Amino acid sequence: MTIGSSSRASRVSRGSRVAVCCSAVCALGALIASGPEGARLPAGTGTQDAKAGQEPPSLYRPGTQVRSRAGAPRVPRDVSAVSWLVADAGTGEVLAGHNAHRRLPPASTLKTLFALTVLPGLPAGLRHTVESEELSGIGAGSSLVGVQENRTYRVADLWRGVFLSSGNDAVRVLAALNGGWRATAEQMRDKARSLGARDTHVVSPDGYDAPGQVSSAYDLAVFGRAGLRNAEFAEYCSTATAKFPAADGPYGIQNTNRLLTGAGVDRYPGLIGIKNGYTSNAGNTLIAAAKRGGRTLVVTVMRPRTGGGLAVYEEARSLLDWGFRAAGRVDAVGSLLPRRPAAAPQAGPESPPVREEKEEATAPGWPAAGVITGAAGFGAAAVALTFRLMGRRLIRD
Structure with a gap:
């Protein structure tokens, strides 16, 4: 009995480690997928500037x-x-x-x-x-x-x-x-x-x-x-x-x-x-x-x-x-050299200084929050599936 309990605990522990690794890999993949476009950018910096490493x-x-x-x-x-x-x-x-x-x-x-x-x-x-x-x-x-x-x-x-x-x-x-x-x-x-x-x-x-x-x-x-x-x-x-x-x-x-x-x-x-x-x-x-x-x-x-x-x-x-x-x-x-092409801003006399404000960039097609949420959900599912499989193996053993 003691040997059996130790074997089961060891298997559970190994399963937990596997599940955690799966979750980590998923989260890392989400971050990589979001890329530099998904990073939070300072005000006045567009995606193009971030790619080129330019400051506002x-x-x-x-x-x-x-x-x-x-x-x-x-x-x-x-x-x-x-x-x-x-x-x-x-x-x-x-x-x-x-x-x-x-x-x-x-x-x-x-x-x-x-x-x-x-x-x-x-x-x-x-x-x-x-x-x-x-x-x-x-x-x-x-x-x-x-x-x-x-x-x-x-x-x-x-x-x-x-x-x-x-x-x-x-x-x-x-x-x-x-x-x-x-x-x-x-x-x-x-x-x-x-x-x-x-x-x-x-x-x-x-x-x-x-x-x-x-x-x-x-x-x-x-x-x-x-x-x-x-x-x-x-x-x-x-x-x-x-x-x-x-x-x-x-x-x-x-x-x-x-x-x-x-x-x-x-x-x-x-x-x-x-x-x-x-x-x-x-x-x-x-x-x-x-x-x-x-x-x-x-x-x-x-x-x-x-x-x-x-x-x-x-x-x-x-x-x-x-x-x-x-x-x-x-x-x-x-x-004074041209930067990237951009639409002309609306001009008016005595206009205040213009700051090129853009929304925070995210990975194409998926908002950053959605990518991370999806990764977390996928990781949770991996954990549940791992424990279920381990449980079946424990019963059979």
Whole structure:
């Protein structure tokens, strides 16, 4: 009897261990099946980011974002802009930003996206005679270069009118050559998405104030960087003065980017361009790029709150100076390179910073809780079946 009881207990014990092992294997299989997609992800991180091992972009956080190493210079404290960004134009690494994804009216800095969209399809030497309807719809108070109906211009003349004089009349004619105003706006929206600029919504291709038209310091830097990689764009945006055709002979035009020309402010050494803007709704905006010691930086400044009309240039100067000193002494807080394709978020003036919020990811087709519950149930069934089999063997023995 004693021997029999010991044998039965041993068998039961072995059966329990087998059942527990079955349950453990099932639970482990459930966890493996759920995979990294089933793991709990931090807010702002999608499944794609988890697979790629990417952290949520810090540039979506409000305030100033910078990752300084020991000995790095401090970010300028005299910058009053609502939003700004400093990036390496070569690598696309963002060195620092402030409210970088805040959506604001861009004014004529949006003409950079217009050029990126339209330039490739219009040969510079193409000649075009302007028709009256092509100049209709220009907003009141718009900056103009002086395009006249029934006059013939080369496309290159019109582009100089866009980049130097910020001429909305030149934009109208180029948009007409590109297929029309609405078609051009749609193409610009597509171009922005292809570049990974998801804060931008285009309504008026010339940057004139329009309900719902917004961009961000981040997106404008993306456009500026992309423009520098286009030879025609780079040439136009770095031109300080030019001649524009007229009935009584060409007249001189000057770039409205004061850091390039030195009008009212000191010229910035090594400045390349790119584009400035102003409207009553947007305030002053600027995309500026400069080269020093083999490194090219791009800076965007949107709506300085102090200092008057020249503040946008002085604040860009401070940020460029800081960027050249800080290069190699700070870690990137983001990148201007496109990430994964995504649907465009709804944009509106003065929208708060966007955080890409997604539901917690789970294994395809099965919620994580369902997978785990199923595994537990399967394990329990395995335990019951094991004991039943063991019981039958004990009776027979």
